[in-house]
Amino acid sequence: MTPETPQSFKCYNCGKNIPVIGAFKVARTEDCPYCLKSLHCCKMCKFYDPKVYNECHETSADRIVDKEKANFCDYFILSGGGSNSSSKDDLVSAADALFKK
DSSP: OOOOOOSEEEOTTTOOEEEOOSSOOOOTTOBOTTTOOBSSSGGGBTTBOTTSGGGBSOTTSOOOSOTTSOOOOTTOOBOOOSOSOOOHHHHHHHHHHHTTO
């Protein structure tokens, strides 16, 4: 059984959807095709959270000052980008999908 990959993810900067093609992995040099911002950066990572110490939930990761710049972090996992704050509709639809309503 292979894990499902999302069909697209959102750029943290412009918010546009970027389609996923095949077995997609974000390289350090990847940029958003629309706004040309780096995709392998803290703001696109699953562990990024501006409310925690060092803005990262991964406690073993090195400190990275510029969260929008491409980096060499070994803990990077693509999160889907966009804003970390979800709207009520997004939360409700996620809950419905989880409980197959």
